[in-house]
Amino acid sequence: MQQDSARRSNRDRTEATRADLIAAARKLFTEKSYAETGTPEIVAAAGVTRGALYHHFADKQALFAAVVEQEAAAVAEEIEHASPPSLFARDALIAGSDAYLAAMRAPGRTRLLLLDGPAVLGRAAMDEIDNRHGNRSLREGLVAAMRAQTMTRLPAEALTALFAAAFDRAALAIEAGASAEDYRAVLMALIEGLSPAPPQAPRPVRTR
Amino acid sequence: MQQDSARRSNRDRTEATRADLIAAARKLFTEKSYAETGTPEIVAAAGVTRGALYHHFADKQALFAAVVEQEAAAVAEEIEHASPPSLFARDALIAGSDAYLAAMRAPGRTRLLLLDGPAVLGRAAMDEIDNRHGNRSLREGLVAAMRAQTMTRLPAEALTALFAAAFDRAALAIEAGASAEDYRAVLMALIEGLSPAPPQAPRPVRTR
DNA sequence: CAGATAACATACAGTCTGTATGCAAATTTG
DNA sequence: CAAATTTGCATACAGACTGTATGTTATCTG
Numbered sequence A, B: 001m002q003q004d005s006a007r008r009s010n011r012d013r014t015e016a017t018r019a020d021l022i023a024a025a026r027k028l029f030t031e032k033s034y035a036e037t038g039t040p041e042i043v044a045a046a047g048v049t050r051g052a053l054y055h056h057f058a059d060k061q062a063l064f065a066a067v068v069e070q071e072a073a074a075v076a077e078e079i080e081h082a083s084p085p086s087l088f089a090r091d092a093l094i095a096g097s098d099a100y101l102a103a104m105r106a107p108g109r110t111r112l113l114l115l116d117g118p119a120v121l122g123r124a125a126m127d128e129i130d131n132r133h134g135n136r137s138l139r140e141g142l143v144a145a146m147r148a149q150t151m152t153r154l155p156a157e158a159l160t161a162l163f164a165a166a167f168d169r170a171a172l173a174i175e176a177g178a179s180a181e182d183y184r185a186v187l188m189a190l191i192e193g194l195s196p197a198p199p200q201a202p203r204p205v206r207t208r
Numbered sequence C: 001c002a003g004a005t006a007a008c009a010t011a012c013a014g015t016c017t018g019t020a021t022g023c024a025a026a027t028t029t030g
Numbered sequence D: 001c002a003a004a005t006t007t008g009c010a011t012a013c014a015g016a017c018t019g020t021a022t023g024t025t026a027t028c029t030g
Helices: A010-031 A039-046 A050-056 A060-082 A089-103 A109-121 A123-132 A134-148 A156-175 A180-194 B010-031 B039-046 B050-056 B060-082 B089-103 B109-121 B123-132 B134-148 B156-175 B180-193
Strands: none
Touching (some): A010 A109, A060 A089, A060 A109, A060 A134, A089 A134, A109 A123, A123 A134, A134 A156, A134 A180, A156 A180, A156 B180, B010 B050, B010 B060, B010 B109, B060 B089, B060 B123, B060 B134, B134 B156, B156 B180
16 A cells, blocks of 8 residues: 555656656756756756666766757657648748747747757757757758759758758847847748749859 | 066056966867866966966856957958958858858867857857957848848848858858858858849859 | 666765965055 | 055865765566
């Protein structure tokens, strides 16, 4: 009768405490910064001790990486949920853009994913995470737009990265209080600029 | 005869040790990251003690801010030096772009200015620094291009920020080993995309 | 149902940051 | 120009944090 909680399998225990740690860390990392959040505070919020943390994660960075991974997945999921994939290429791009900017309004997300993430894990690691989640749809959208609308043929990798960077900066600016419409307008103009289809003007692309 | 070094005015001393501290910090912050560089190491390299550091700077962040400020100024100076301001709007933009990408190849600069800077000081503070230095010419170039070539009329603030973000990401990618030509091509295409007036010779260039 | 192993908690060592204190050189002041 | 004061900086200290080592209990295995 006192064995209610003791009847947990080892795997369940691991899974539960890992989830608790990630959840507590996520809350704190989005409220404060990575540097300002100490492991004692995290484990206290999770209801365990630092022993548990260092049993499940190599170090503080590894826990942070798990949080980032989860949050990036959440953003990607929100986007996918908000933008039905069966639209015309450019419409899908626009819908995805708005969904991304909306998703990044969740408190602390910009700092977690756009400031602390790159600084703590490095740009390469963040690229890897992004490519596994959100950027995939962006890249596909851009490639589709390029293909469908004779968008200027450009290296997909670089194009995706630069657009992602612009979206990221827009999210940061909007959170800082800048005009969301201004940034949205510029983003749309950038997309539009690469899709010279509407008027069938001869579009020379001087790259050098 | 033993008073050679003691014959320094107070202001000279301050200036000298401040410069020594910033130089030592710059070297270490570009070799390692902000978090990995401790104040004991910095003061040792500068030949002073931590007492001097905390006498001249409020905290480690303030010293870091001074380093960032100086480095941003150096980048801006390199750009200005490399791109004569008396060219046609778009040519000036292109020259400035290349100069920026070249300047950011200095070891550790991308991490200092593009990763640690925003994370440690915040995006707002970095924007303030950027606007005081490098971004000014970018903004002016964009505005000039908009004006001269009937470039799509867009909010200058947002346009500048998003282009700056794209350039930043390009610098990071190039340093990470990505194809500089690919990124350059995309950047040029983005600029081109906003200038619907074809120059003169529409010769399509293979960018890939 | 022992023995091994996994999931923790506790204790410890090392390092770092920021502050407080002390002292000598420089500057100011009467 | 001597006394008082301020400045520049070194040393000493307090608190906190990270990662590791050790111990203990619960689970899994043969």
